[in-house]
Amino acid sequence: MPPPAIAATSAAHLVSPESLAAAGRAAERLSLPALQSKMKCDPEGYAAELLLLRRHFDSSLHLFRHHSALNPSSSASDHAVAKEVGDLAMFLAHVAPFYPDKLADFPSQVADLLRSDARSLPSSLRVHLAQALILLVNRKIAEHGDTLELFMDLQTLGDRTLRKLAFSHVVHSIRRMNQKHKNEPMNRKLQNILFSILQGEEELRAKRSLTVLCDLHRRKVWFDDRTANGICAACFHPSSRIMIAALSFLLGYEQVEEEDESEASSSEDDTAEPSQVILSREAIYKAHHKGTTASKKKKKAKLQRAVRSMKRQQKIASQNNSSNYYSPLTYLKDPQGFAEKLFSRLQKCNERFEVRMMMLKVISRTIGLHRLILLNFYPFLQRYVQPHQRDVTTLLAAAVQACHDMVPPDAVEPLFKQIVNQFVHDRSRTEAIAVGLNVVREICLRMPLLMNEDLLQDLVLYKKSHEKAVSTAARSLITLFREGTHPVSSDEEKVKEDELLRGEKRKLSDFIGQLNAADVSLRALKRVAGSQRARNLPNETDGILSNEDFQHIKELMAKKDAKLSMAREGLSAKGSDSRIKIPSSEQLSVKRVDPAKLEVNIKRKRTSEEKLAAVKAGREERGKYQARTAVKQKKTGGLSNRQKEHKKSMPFAAKRAKAVRSRQERKKKQRHSGKNFLGKKAWK
Structure with missing residues (x-):
C-alpha cells in the first residue's frame, strides 16, 4: 500500500508529463x-497508466476510509477525496471492457464497498459508485442476478x-x-x-420489492401467473x-381502463410526437434522395x-378494442x-375504514370472478347495510x-331483505329508494330466485312515483322480470303451433286418401307422384x-335495424318483440x-x-361592461366635436358666460313647459 503522501496526489498528477515521458510518449x-x-x-499502449490509476483508486479509497474512521464529521478534504474516488470509479468502469483481465475483480470490489459501507459513504460517492456498477452490469461485465439484491438494498x-x-436500473434492465x-431461467x-x-x-x-413487481407487471414484462400470485400474496404481509x-x-x-400514458412516457423516444402521423410519398422520397447526408x-x-x-x-387501439379482460385475481x-x-384478516383487523373497504372490495371481486361460496361474507355485510352508512x-x-x-339463495336472502327494508319504503x-331499487335489480339479475311475487308487486308500484330516479329504477326492474329473467311464450305462438300440428295431420290424411284412390288407375298414381315432386321442388332449390x-x-335487415334503433330511443311500437339482452353468468362475473x-x-342539491x-x-362569454351610449356609438376612430368640446380648456369668463347661458335656457324651458309654445308672434 503506498504511503498517504503518494495517495493524496490526484489522478491528474499521476498522468503527468514525467510519467508519459517514462512510458516513451510525448509529454502532454x-x-x-x-x-x-x-x-x-x-x-495495450496505455496498460501502464491503467495500473497507475488502479493503484491510485485503491490508495484513495483506503485514505478515505482512514479519514472517515478518525473523523466521522465531514470535512472539505473528505469531500475532495470522495469526489476523486467517484471519478476514478467511473473512469475504470468505462475502460473495463478493454481490460477484462486486469479489471476482473473491479465489479466485485465496487459491489462489496456498497454492501458494507453504503450508509457511511457520502451521497455523491454512493451515486457515483452505483452508476459505475450499473455501467458494468449494462456492459455484461457483472451479473444482473448477483447485483439485484444490492440494488434493492440501495433503495x-x-x-x-x-x-x-x-x-x-432494475426495471429497465x-x-x-x-x-x-423471454429469458425464463433468468426471470425465474x-x-x-x-x-x-x-x-x-x-x-x-x-415495499420496494412490491413496487418493482407491480411496475413490471403493469408494463407487461412479467405478465404471468407467478408474478400475479406473488403480488396477491402480499395482501397477507404483517405490515399494513x-x-x-x-x-x-x-x-x-x-377501474375503467384508460389509455396508459406511462407506457409512452417510459419509452425510449423522448421526443414529443403528434397524435396523428401521416407519411407521404414525398417525405419518404426526400428522406432518401434529397439534401445532404446529414439532412437525409x-x-x-x-x-x-x-x-x-x-x-x-395501433397497439394501444388494439388493446383498447380487445374484449379480453385481465386482472391479477384471475390467475389465483x-x-x-x-x-x-x-x-x-378483515374480521380481526383494526385498520381504518378505508382499508377495510379495500379488503371488502377485493374479497367480493374474488368471489364474483371465481364464483366462490363464502357463506359468512353475506351476514358480515349486513352490519353496514344502512342508508346513513359511509x-x-x-x-x-x-x-x-x-x-x-x-350461491344458495338462503344465504343471501337475509341481506336481500335488509336492503329492501332499509332503503325501499315510503319514509x-x-x-335511498332509487339506490335500493337499482341494487335489487342487479342482485335479481344474478340470482332471480330471491324475488317472490308479493315483493315484486310492492316494488312495481314505485313506477308511478313523481321522482324520475325512482320511477326509472322501478321500470328497469319491471323490464328485467318481464323480458329478461322469465321470458314466457305468448298465447298466439301456442295457437300457431297447434295450427301447424293440425295442418300436418290434415295433409297426412289427405295423402293417405289419395294413395287409396290411386289403386283405381295408374294414371291417378302418376298424377299423385307429380304433385308430390312439384311440392318438393322449392326445398331442392x-x-x-x-x-x-x-x-x-x-x-328485412333494414327493418330489423330500424326496430332496434327505435327501441333504443324509446320509440318502438307496442307489441314489438324488442327485448333487452341479458348477459350470461360468466359475463356478469x-x-x-x-x-x-x-x-x-x-x-342532488347543489x-x-x-x-x-x-x-x-x-x-x-359575457363581454366587459360598457355604457349604453358607448355601445350605440361603436366608434373605432377619434372623438367627435361635441366630445372634444368637453375637454377644451376655456378661460374663466367664458366658463361663467356658458354657465349663465345654460341657466337661462333651463329657466326658459321650465317657464314654457306644459304649453304649446310655437314661438313669439311677429305682430301684435
Whole structure:
C-alpha cells in the first residue's frame, strides 16, 4: 500500500508529463476523459497508466476510509477525496471492457464497498459508485442476478436520487432482457430473489420489492401467473402499508381502463410526437434522395420515429378494442383459500375504514370472478347495510359483486331483505329508494330466485312515483322480470303451433286418401307422384338465392335495424318483440359493478361552491361592461366635436358666460313647459 503522501496526489498528477515521458510518449498533460478516449483507441499502449490509476483508486479509497474512521464529521478534504474516488470509479468502469483481465475483480470490489459501507459513504460517492456498477452490469461485465439484491438494498437508504437510480436500473434492465424474447431461467431467478425479499419482515425492502413487481407487471414484462400470485400474496404481509399497497394495485385493475400514458412516457423516444402521423410519398422520397447526408439522416430518423408512433398507436387501439379482460385475481392458484384468509384478516383487523373497504372490495371481486361460496361474507355485510352508512354505494356494489348463481339463495336472502327494508319504503329519501331499487335489480339479475311475487308487486308500484330516479329504477326492474329473467311464450305462438300440428295431420290424411284412390288407375298414381315432386321442388332449390331473395334479405335487415334503433330511443311500437339482452353468468362475473351506476338519474342539491362555479361559467362569454351610449356609438376612430368640446380648456369668463347661458335656457324651458309654445308672434 503506498504511503498517504503518494495517495493524496490526484489522478491528474499521476498522468503527468514525467510519467508519459517514462512510458516513451510525448509529454502532454491529460485529463481523465481525454485519457479514457485514448485508452479506448489503444488499450495495450496505455496498460501502464491503467495500473497507475488502479493503484491510485485503491490508495484513495483506503485514505478515505482512514479519514472517515478518525473523523466521522465531514470535512472539505473528505469531500475532495470522495469526489476523486467517484471519478476514478467511473473512469475504470468505462475502460473495463478493454481490460477484462486486469479489471476482473473491479465489479466485485465496487459491489462489496456498497454492501458494507453504503450508509457511511457520502451521497455523491454512493451515486457515483452505483452508476459505475450499473455501467458494468449494462456492459455484461457483472451479473444482473448477483447485483439485484444490492440494488434493492440501495433503495432503502433514504437517498432519493440513489433510490430513483436503482429502481430505474432494475426495471429497465429486466425490460431490456425480455425485449426480444423471454429469458425464463433468468426471470425465474430474479423473481425468486424479489419474492424472498417481499416475504421478509423488513418493511422497506419488502415495499420496494412490491413496487418493482407491480411496475413490471403493469408494463407487461412479467405478465404471468407467478408474478400475479406473488403480488396477491402480499395482501397477507404483517405490515399494513404493504398490504394497502397490494390491495391498491389489485383494485387499480378493476377501474375503467384508460389509455396508459406511462407506457409512452417510459419509452425510449423522448421526443414529443403528434397524435396523428401521416407519411407521404414525398417525405419518404426526400428522406432518401434529397439534401445532404446529414439532412437525409435527420429525415430518416424522423420517418422512423413516425413509424414507431404509428405502431404504438395501433397497439394501444388494439388493446383498447380487445374484449379480453385481465386482472391479477384471475390467475389465483387457490382463490377459495385467498378469499377465506383475507376475510379472516378483515374480521380481526383494526385498520381504518378505508382499508377495510379495500379488503371488502377485493374479497367480493374474488368471489364474483371465481364464483366462490363464502357463506359468512353475506351476514358480515349486513352490519353496514344502512342508508346513513359511509360509502354505502361502494358497499352495496361489493354486495352485488359477491352474488352469483352458485350461491344458495338462503344465504343471501337475509341481506336481500335488509336492503329492501332499509332503503325501499315510503319514509325513505328519494336517493335511498332509487339506490335500493337499482341494487335489487342487479342482485335479481344474478340470482332471480330471491324475488317472490308479493315483493315484486310492492316494488312495481314505485313506477308511478313523481321522482324520475325512482320511477326509472322501478321500470328497469319491471323490464328485467318481464323480458329478461322469465321470458314466457305468448298465447298466439301456442295457437300457431297447434295450427301447424293440425295442418300436418290434415295433409297426412289427405295423402293417405289419395294413395287409396290411386289403386283405381295408374294414371291417378302418376298424377299423385307429380304433385308430390312439384311440392318438393322449392326445398331442392333453397340453396340458390336469386336477386329478389337478396333484396328481400336487405329489406328485412333494414327493418330489423330500424326496430332496434327505435327501441333504443324509446320509440318502438307496442307489441314489438324488442327485448333487452341479458348477459350470461360468466359475463356478469367478469363485469365490474360500478358504484356510480347505482346512483343513476339522482339529482342532488347543489352546494354553494357548485352554484358559484356555475354562475362564473355563465359569465365567461359575457363581454366587459360598457355604457349604453358607448355601445350605440361603436366608434373605432377619434372623438367627435361635441366630445372634444368637453375637454377644451376655456378661460374663466367664458366658463361663467356658458354657465349663465345654460341657466337661462333651463329657466326658459321650465317657464314654457306644459304649453304649446310655437314661438313669439311677429305682430301684435
